[in-house]
Amino acid sequence: ARCLDPSGDGVFAMEHRVIRPDDSIRWLSVRKQVTFERTPQGQRPVAATLMAVDITPRKQAEIALYQSDSKFRSIFSNAAFGFIMTTPEGDFVEANPAFSLLTGYSSEEIGNLNLSQLIHPDDRDNNIVQIQRMLDGEISNIVIENRYIRKDGQTLWVKKSISLIKDAGGKPQWIIALT
Numbered sequence: 001a002r003c004l005d006p007s008g009d010g011v012f013a014m015e016h017r018v019i020r021p022d023d024s025i026r027w028l029s030v031r032k033q034v035t036f037e038r039t040p041q042g043q044r045p046v047a048a049t050l051m052a053v054d055i056t057p058r059k060q061a062e063i064a065l066y067q068s069d070s071k072f073r074s075i076f077s078n079a080a081f082g083f084i085m086t087t088p089e090g091d092f093v094e095a096n097p098a099f100s101l102l103t104g105y106s107s108e109e110i111g112n113l114n115l116s117q118l119i120h121p122d123d124r125d126n127n128i129v130q131i132q133r134m135l136d137g138e139i140s141n142i143v144i145e146n147r148y149i150r151k152d153g154q155t156l157w158v159k160k161s162i163s164l165i166k167d168a169g170g171k172p173q174w175i176i177a178l179t
Contacts, residue, residue: 010034010045015055027059028052082158082179088135088172090115102158102179104151115177120147120155134164135172 012032017025030052036043076083082099086092095110103110103118119127123146130142142162147155158179165174 010036015059025056026054027056029055082160082177084110084115084177084179086115086175086177088131088164088175090131090175093174099179102150102156103148109151118148120149123147131162131175134162134175140164 010033015027015029017027019025030050033049034045035047037046076096079096079098082102083096084092084099085094091114092110095107100107100110116124127144127146130144133139134142144162145157145159147157150156160177160179162175162177164172165176167173
């Protein structure tokens with residue numbers, strides 16, 4: 001693999017794979033620094049320092065994360081049921097195409113809404129109480145029936161399963177719902 005010195009400072013860096021004699025593949029991060037001396041004809045390289053670090057575990061983790069994310073994205077996008085992700089306050093983070101079809105709103109329009117705007121006014125208070133109970137740790141998830149108001153104004157009954165996703169410190173991060 002060829003690497004370039006875009007900064008012009010004599011430092012070259014690249015990552016590449018190597019095949020070892022046992023046919024195992026390792027990833028290396030290679031950094032080369034060239035020292036130059038000035039001559040009347042210009043610069044002349046006089047020394048080079050090369051450092052290579054085995055970054056195979058990091059690259060394997062990156063590849064696994066990419067594959068996991070790809071798998072999730074495929075499931076999310078192609079699910080036959082509505083799948084949404086909101087903040088604990090109900091602001092949409094993401095909604096799959098099935099949810100857009102269900103509500104009549106495009107993905108862009110949903111991104112500008114709060115979930116409470118889609119819930120029928122007569123059902124909002126119960127939803128808020130149940131979500132708060134989940135946020136307070138009283139219950140771990142919710143299965144609830146309520147009405148959505150579609151973009152065209154029609155009322156639609158739905159049954160949804162709601163779960164809370166917490167960060168590593170246990171703080172509520174996302175709410176996911178399957179409809």
